[in-house]
Amino acid sequence: MSTTTAAAPADQPLTSRAVVLLTACSYLCVCLSFSYLDRRYGKFGFESLLWLVWTALGFGAALFYVGKNSRAADTHWKVQGTLGMLLALFPGFLMFNLLRWASLSLLIVLSARAVVMRTRRDFYMNLTVIFVVSLMVATYMTADWTVWFYLAPAWLFAGLALAWEHATGTAISRWAKGGLTVAFIGLSFLLAMLLFLLAPRPPTLGFGFLPPGTDTPNLVKQEAGSQGQGRGEGGDASSRGGRAPGTQAGAGADPWQQMFDRMRRDLQDRHMPDWQRQTLQRLTGWGEILAAALTGRLVPGSGVPATGSLEELLREAGEYCVEKIILPWWPFLLLFLLLLWLIFRLWPRRYGLGAAGLLQVADLLARWQPMLSMRLSALALNWCLRQQGHGRASGQSVREHLAGAASVPDLPRRWLGYAVDLYCETRFGSTAATRQRAANMHKAIHGASQILAGAMPELKRA
Template sequence: MAVSAPTLPAAADDSPPLQSRGVLILTGLSYAFVGLSFSYLDRRYGHFGLEGTLWVMWALFGFGAGALHALKPRGTGGQIQWVIMGSVGGLLAVFPGFLMFNMLRWVCLLMMVVMGARAAVMRTKRDFYFTLIVIFSVSFMAGTHGNADWTLWIYLGPAWAFGALALAWEHAAGNPVSRWIKLWMTGGFLSTALLLTALLFLFMPRPSTLGFGFLPPGTDTPGIFTTPAGGGNQDGGQGGGNGAGGNDSAGAPDASGQPQPGGTLERWQGMLKEMRSSLKDASIPQWQRNALGAVLGASEWVLSALGDEPGRGAKGPKNSDTDPTIQVQKFKLTAQQLFDWLMALLLALVLCLLGYWLWRRRYRVGMVITLSMARLLARRYPLRSMQLSAWSLKWCLRTHGHHMLAGQSIREYVISASEMPPLAKKWLRHAMEDYCAVRFGGAPATYVRANRMRESVWGAYEVSSGLMPELSK
C-alpha cells in the first residue's frame, strides 16, 4: 500500500496583532514629521510647502486607513489601497525621485513611500516595529545631512517624541494598567529622555550644526562645560569657542590653558547668538522663524537676567553683545507682553481641559451627533440613517463600559450587555431587530423603520444614563 507523504501545516503568522488604534495614529504622526524633515533639507529650492503637504497627505491616507482597519482580521481591509498607493508611490520614487536625490536619500525616499503605503494593512507588531525602524533610520539621515542645522529639530523632535509615545502605547495596550498610571509613566519617560538629551548637549562634543557628536569634526566643538586639557590643545579650544559662538573672552582658555572667568555664561550667550544667525535664512518658513525667535529671545532674557546678578557678569569691555545690562533692557518683558504670555498659557490650559472633557465623553458626543444626522437622513436616505443609528447603538453600550469583542456580531453584542437596565436593553433589542431585518433579512429600509430605530437607541440611552430615573429601575 502506497504511503502518502505527510502534509505540512501552513506557516502561521507568529507576530501578535496590535491591540490599539492609538499606536497607528502616533506612528503616523511620527512618520509625517520625519517626512517634513526630509523635505526641509531642500527648503532652499522653494518647494518645502508643497512637498511637506504631500508627505502629510500620504501619511493621512496610509496610517488613517491602517487605524480604521487595525483591529480587523488580516486581509479584511486596506489591501486595495496598499496596492494602489504602493504602485503610485513606487513610480513617483523612480521618476522623478531617482533624478532628484543622491543614492542615500533616494533609498530613504523609497522606504518612506513604501512604508506609508504599507501602513494601510498594518496589523501586527512586526509591521509596527519595522515601520519604526524605517522612520528612525530616515530621521538619522536627515539629522546628519549637510543641509541640516539646529532648526531641523522642530520637526525631528516631535517625530522622536511621537515614536517613543507609540512604543509606550503599544507596550501599555496589553497590560492591565490604569489610564492615570500610563499617563504618569509616559510623562516620566519623556522627562527622562529630555534630561538625558540636555546632558548630552551640554557635555558631549558636537559639530557646528549642533547635531550629533560622532561626526567629524565633532571634537572641534566641545560641549558647554568641556575644557580642553593642557595648554598644548589651544587650537581645539579656539575651535570650541568659535563653534559655540564665542571667542577668547567668551570663556576660551588663555595661553596658560586656564579658562577665563565667566566662561559658562558667555559660551551660552555666544551659542544663542550663533543660533539666532541661522534664522536669517529666508527659506525658513515665517511661522517657524517666529516661533524659534521667540524661544531664543526667552533664553537670552533668562541668561541676561542671570548675568545681571552680582558677581555673575563677565569681565571686559561692555557692548551690546556682551553687556548683561544692555541684554536685560533689550529682552525685558513689558507688562503687556507678560499679560499676553499669561493669557496664552491660560488659553492652552482651557483647551487642554476641554480636550480632556471631550475625550472622556467621546462616545456620548459621537452618539448625539450621529443620531442627529440619522434624523436628517431618515426621510430621503433611510438606509444611511439606520447605519448611523447602528453606530450610535454601539457607542451607547461603550458609554457604559461594554466593549465589543473581536468577531462578535451586533446581535451578540447587544444580548451580552447584562449591565444595562431592562427597559434600555429591550429598546436596544428592538433597534437591533430593525437593523438586522434590513441588513440581513432583505426587508426594505423605510422612513418608519429608520425613525423607529433612532428613537429606540435614543430612548435606551436616556434610560441607561439616568435621564429618566423612573424608567431605569
C-alpha cells in the same frame, strides 16, 4: 511554549487611536525635516503641503481602521502604496541620490501602509523606519542644527507614542497618564541638555559633517595641557574657527559665545521660513542670557543685556509671552482652554452623546433615506453598548455584539433584540427598507438607551 509566549506581545492588536495619532505626528515631522534639507530650492512650503496631504491620506485613514480587520484597509493600502511607488520612481528617482531616494521611498510607503498597522509589531516597524530616516536627515551633508527644529518634535512624538502604547493595557487614570507624560518630557529635555553640555562630541552644532576632533570634549572649560597647542579652552585654530595663529591656548574666545555666534550665522539663511527664523532667534537670545546666568559671566552678543542674569531671562521670557502670545491670542487661548475642559468633562460620556446624536440624525432621515437611517441606528446601538462597557470585537456582528453584553437588563435587551431583527431582515434579507421599519428601529433603540442611561430606573430593573 516559551517561544510563543515571548512572541505574543508583539502580535497583540493595536487598539489605541492616540498611539496612531502620535505616530502620525512623528512621521510628519520627519517628512518636513527631509524636505527642509532642500530648502535652498524654494519649494519647502509646497513640499510641506504635499507631505501633510499624504500623511492625512495614510494615517488619517488609519485612525478610522484602528481595531478593524477590514478589507477596505487592505484595498486602501494597495491603492495608495501603488500610487506612492509610482511617485517614488518618477520623479523621485530623478531628484535624489540613492540614499535619499531610499529614504523617500520608505516615507512614502510608511504612510500608505499605516492603514494596515494592526499589531504592535507593525507599530514598532513604523517607529524603526522613522528613526532610520531621521538619522539619515541628521547626518546629511546639508544638515545643520536648525534641522532639529523638526527632528526634536519627531523624536518626542515617537517617545510619547511608545509610552502611550505601553500604558494602553494598564489601568491608569487620565491624571496619572498626564502627569507621567509631563514628567517624561521634562526628563527627556533635562537629559538632552546634560548630553549637549557634558557628553564628548564633535565640535559642531549639527551632525551633517564631522571635522577633525579636538582635545576639548565639550563646552566645559578645561585647563591647558603641557603641550599648549590644541588644548584648553579654545583648541587649535582649525577646529575652533575663531583663533588667530599664534594665540596662546586658553586665551581664545569664549566657547559659549562661539557657539551662539555660529547659531546666529546659520539663522541668516534666507531660505529658512520666517516664522522658524524668528522663533529660533528668540530661543537663541534666551540661551545666551541663560548661559550668562549659569556661568556667572557676561556673554556679549546681539540682543543680550549688559548685565545678564537669571532674573533678566525670566523677565524677558515673561514679557515676550505677554506681548506676543497672551495679549494677541487671549480669545483663542480662552477658547482652547474651554475646549479642553469640555473634552475632559464629556470624554467619559462620548459614546452616550454620540449615540444620542446618531439617533437624532436617524430620526430625520427615516422618511427620505430609511436604509441609511437604519444603519445610523445600528451604529447608535453599538455606541450605546460601548457606553455600558461592552466593546465590540473585530469582525463581530451587531447581533453577536448584543449577545455578548451580558449585563444588559431583560427589557432593554428585548427592545434592542427587536431592533437588531429589523436591521438584519432589511440589510441581509429580502425585506425592503421602509419609513415605518426605520422609525420602529429608532424608537426601540432610543427607548433602550434611555433605560440604560438611568432615565427610567424602574424599567431598568424589569
